[in-house]
Every structure is written in C-alpha cells, then in structure tokens.
Amino acid sequence: xxxxxxxxxxxxxxxxxxxxxxxxxxxxxxxxxxxxxxxxxxxxxxxxxxxxxxxxxxxxxxxxxxxxxxxxxxxxxxxxxxxxxxxxxxxxxxxxxxxxxxxxxxxxxxxxxxxxxxxxxxxxxxxxxxxxxxxx
Amino acid sequence: xxxxxxxxxxxxxxxxxxxxxxxxxxxxxxxxxxxxxxxxxxxxxxxxxxxxxxxxxxxxxxxxxxxxxxxxxxxxxxxxxxxxxxxxxxxxxxxxxxxxxxxxxxxxxxxxxxxxxxxxxxxxxxxxxxxxxxxxxxxxxxxxxxxxxxxxxxxxxxxxxxxxxxxxxxxxxxxxxxxxxxxxxxxxxxxxxxxxxxxxxxxxxxxxxxxxxxxxxxxxxxxxxxxxxxxxxxxxxxxxxxxxxxxxxxxxxxxxxxxxxxxxxxxxxxxxxxxx
Numbered sequence: 001x002x003x004x005x006x007x008x009x010x011x012x013x014x015x016x017x018x019x020x021x022x023x024x025x026x027x028x029x030x031x032x033x034x035x036x037x038x039x040x041x042x043x044x045x046x047x048x049x050x051x052x053x054x055x056x057x058x059x060x061x062x063x064x065x066x067x068x069x070x071x072x073x074x075x076x077x078x079x080x081x082x083x084x085x086x087x088x089x090x091x092x093x094x095x096x097x098x099x100x101x102x103x104x105x106x107x108x109x110x111x112x113x114x115x116x117x118x119x120x121x122x123x124x125x126x127x128x129x130x131x132x133x134x135x136x
Numbered sequence: 137x138x139x140x141x142x143x144x145x146x147x148x149x150x151x152x153x154x155x156x157x158x159x160x161x162x163x164x165x166x167x168x169x170x171x172x173x174x175x176x177x178x179x180x181x182x183x184x185x186x187x188x189x190x191x192x193x194x195x196x197x198x199x200x201x202x203x204x205x206x207x208x209x210x211x212x213x214x215x216x217x218x219x220x221x222x223x224x225x226x227x228x229x230x231x232x233x234x235x236x237x238x239x240x241x242x243x244x245x246x247x248x249x250x251x252x253x254x255x256x257x258x259x260x261x262x263x264x265x266x267x268x269x270x271x272x273x274x275x276x277x278x279x280x281x282x283x284x285x286x287x288x289x290x291x292x293x294x295x296x297x298x299x300x301x302x303x304x305x306x307x308x309x310x311x312x313x314x315x316x317x318x319x320x321x322x323x324x325x326x327x328x329x330x331x332x333x334x335x336x337x338x339x340x341x342x343x344x345x346x347x348x349x350x351x352x353x354x355x356x357x358x359x360x361x362x363x364x365x366x367x368x369x370x371x372x373x374x375x376x377x378x379x380x381x382x383x384x385x386x387x388x389x390x391x392x393x394x395x396x397x398x399x400x401x402x403x404x405x406x407x408x409x410x411x412x
Contacts, residue, residue: 009340016346020353 142237142245143252149229150217150253159215160257167194167265170201175272186277189269190308195262195316197377198281206370210349213323216257217250218330218348219341239409243335243402247328254327259320266312280376294378299387304376315375322373322387325394326351332401348394355390 150156174192178185194205224230224246234242298304299318303311326348333347352369359367365383372387 006340006342010342013342013345017349020350024353 138237139241139244139248142233142241143248145237146220146233146245146249147252150220150249153217153220153223155219156216156253156257159212160261163194163212163257164261164264166201166205167261168268170194170199171265171269171272173200178273183274183276184278186274187279187281188277188308189273189275190266190312191279191281191376192269192273193262193265193312193375195319195373195375196281197371197374202374206374209323209369209373210326210352211345213254213258213326213348214330214345216327217253218327218334218344220250221246221331221334222338222341222344239406243406247331247398247402250327250331251324255317255320255324257320258323259316262316263313266309297378297380297382298376299372299382299384312375318387319373319375322391322394325391325398328398329394329401330398332398335402335405337405351394359386 171192174187196202295301295304300311300315303314329351330344330348334344338344356367356369363386365386366379366381371377371379371382
C-alpha cells in the first residue's frame with residue numbers, strides 16, 4: 001500500500017508539471033512571417049494583441065564575389081500605430097551565414113509596424129528574412 | 137561555534153548522500169558534454185573564428201542544449217539537499233542531531249548546509265568547465281556563442297543587456313565566476329525554500345519537486361503584470377544572456393524572498409514543535 005501511494009504521489013507531481021508546461025506552451029509563442037527580399041521591408045503586426053519581443057533571422061547571407069565576408073549595415077526601426085518611433089538599432093557586422101537578433105520590447109500591439117532598412121549596395125542582401133514576434 | 141560544528145556535520149552528511157552525488161555528477165557530465173560538443177563543432181576552424189573559451193559553457197545562454205539546464209533547473213536544485221529534512225526524520229537522524237546540538241542549532245545548521253551544498257552543486261561543475269575550456273580552447277577565439285564577435289559593435293549592443301555588463305567588459309572570467317555564483321545562490325535559495333516547506337511534514341518526497349518549480353512559474357507570470365522588467369527566469373539563471381529588460385533588483389528580490397520564506401517556514405515549525 002505504501003508503495004502504491006508513493007507511486008501515486010510521483011504520478012500526481014508529473015501530472016501537475018505536465019498541465020503547467022502544456023498551459024505555458026500554449027500561452028507563449030512566436031508568430032513567424034517571411035519578408036520579401038528588398039532594400040527596405042516593413043511588416044505590420046497581426047494576430048496577437050500584444051508582443052513582448054521581436055526576433056528576426058536572416059539567412060542565405062552570401063559573401064561578396066571576392067570571397068570575403070561582407071560588412072553589411074542594417075537598420076531596424078519599430079513604429080507604433082501613431083507612427084511614433086519606438087526603437088531603432090543599427091547592426092554592423094561581418095557575417096557569413098545565419099544571423100539572429102533579439103529585442104525585448106514591451107507592449108507592442110497589433111497594428112504596430114517594424115521596418116528594416118538594408119543599407120549598402122551589395123546585391124546579395126538576405127534572400128529570405130523571417131521575423132518572429134513573441135509573447136509570453 | 138556550535139552552529140559552525142552543526143553546519144560542518146550536516147554538510148559532511150549531505151555530501152555522502154546519493155542526492156548530492158548524482159546531481160553533481162549529472163551537472164558535471166552535462167558541462168563536460170557541452171565542451172566536447174563545441175570542441176568537435178569547431179574542429180578545423182581558424183582560431184579567430186572560434187568561440188571565446190569563457191563563453192563555451194553549459195550555463196551560457198546561447199549554447200546548444202542549454203534548454204535542458206533551464207528546464208530541469210528547478211528540479212535539480214531540489215535534488216542535492218532539498219530532501220534532507222525528510223530523510224533525517226525517516227532515518228531518525230534528526231532526533232539524534234537535535235539531542236546532540238539542540239533544536240535551534242540543528243535547524244540553523246540544516247538551512248545553511250542545504251544552501252552551501254546546493255550552491256556547490258550548481259557552481260563547481262561550471263568552474264571546472266571554465267578551467268578546462270581555458271586549457272583546451274585558444275584565447276584567440278573571439279566569437280560569442282551567438283556567432284557574433286564577442287566585442288564587436290553588434291554584440292556590444294546586446295552585451296549591455298547582460299546582468300552586470302560592466303563586469304563583462306572589464307573581465308570576462310570574473311563575470312563568468314560571479315554570474316555562475318549568482319545562479320548557485322538562486323538554486324541554494326530554492327533548496328532552502330524547499331526545506332522550509334518540507335518542515336511542515338510533507339509525507340511524500342515527490343511533492344518536494346513542486347514548491348520551487350511553482351514559485352518560479354508564479355514569479356514569472358505574476359511579476360510581469362507588476363514590474364516592467366523581463367521576468368522569464370531562464371534569462372537570469374543563464375549567463376551571457378542578451379535579452380533586453382532584465383533587472384538585477386528583480387532577481388535579488390526573488391533570492392531574498394525564497395530565503396526569507398524558507399527561514400520563516402522553518403521557524404514556524406520550530407515554534408510549533410516547542411508548544412507541543
């Protein structure tokens with residue numbers, strides 16, 4: 001009887017943790033959008049009422065024709081619905097593959113706009129750019 | 137002096153227990169595995185393209201598999217010493233120790249030794265890993281685990297988001313040691329809190345995995361409505377984390393809160409035992 005009770009206690013703990021983890025998984029998330037290739041791209045947030053962070057991923061970043069890493073400059077601006085600039089960051093980096101950036105911004109809402117401006121004249125700017133908008 | 141003897145005696149008892157030995161070995165094996173994986177991943181790379189030795193660690197926010205450390209952290213924190221009070225009662229050791237050193241000294245020694253043993257479990261494996269990484273990997277490695285150069289303009293934008301970022305700029309090794317120690321302190325506070333809960337006479341050990349886990353879950357989800365800082369604990373217990381909006385005050389408040397609750401719960405039960 002003691003063993004059964006001990007096993008039941010372990011199962012209860014696993015069940016409680018399981019329920020919390022499943023709830024946490026469903027209440028947190030990322031909303032992914034693929035941005036088109038271009039010098040300036042912008043994205044208007046949809047779906048979720050508010051977001052806490054922005055993560056973006058640039059892939060297929062190619063080296064220049066000379067084979068050297070390309071120094072790229074990229075500007076990320078986030079505007080809210082009344083077009084007020086909320087955040088602006090410049091990235092200057094020697095990159096040759098995938099690049100992630102994180103930004104924790106409270107109270108981003110549906111309708112707010114994120115704008116990415118690619119500077120420089122390299123035609124091999126990211127072929128695909130994914131943006132993940134997260135909430136937790 | 138007698139309190140120190142109580143701490144020494146109870147710490148040496150805890151070190152001999154399987155809970156401490158297994159959890160220490162698990163964390164040590166995890167830390168070593170991360171170093172081996174990164175040594176393999178960077179095989180054949182130019183030294184300047186390699187990750188800085190201090191940034192290859194099982195506790196670094198951006199290394200692969202750190203997810204395991206974060207997910208199992210609240211449970212691992214309980215394993216080394218969280219069950220010690222229940223074990224003492226089950227084996228009648230508590231009666232012997234209380235008779236020998238007095239009830240208050242026993243409880244004080246218990247809380248301090250639980251904290252120390254958990255702190256050691258969560259820090260020493262990563263200190264040893266740092267030492268080995270410094271020997272194994274070249275100092276010329278300048279990249280961060282994110283893939284960026286650790287002191288590039290881009291990374292510096294993010295390094296400002298590290299807790300104690302000034303320390304990072306001044307000395308990366310001291311930053312590593314102090315940040316890891318802070319994680320150890322948080323784990324130790326969680327263990328003290330768990331022991332405080334266990335003094336209420338919880339019958340089944342399995343239930344002791346819940347209090348610290350629930351505390352973290354509630355702290356994350358309630359605090360985000362109260363304070364403007366980022367409240368997700370994973371970004372605090374890992375080092376070199378680049379998420380914005382973290383607050384040292386929030387982290388320290390949680391540590392103090394856990395300690396105080398652990399001590400208060402234990403004190404309540406000492407008083408309850410005295411009035412019986």
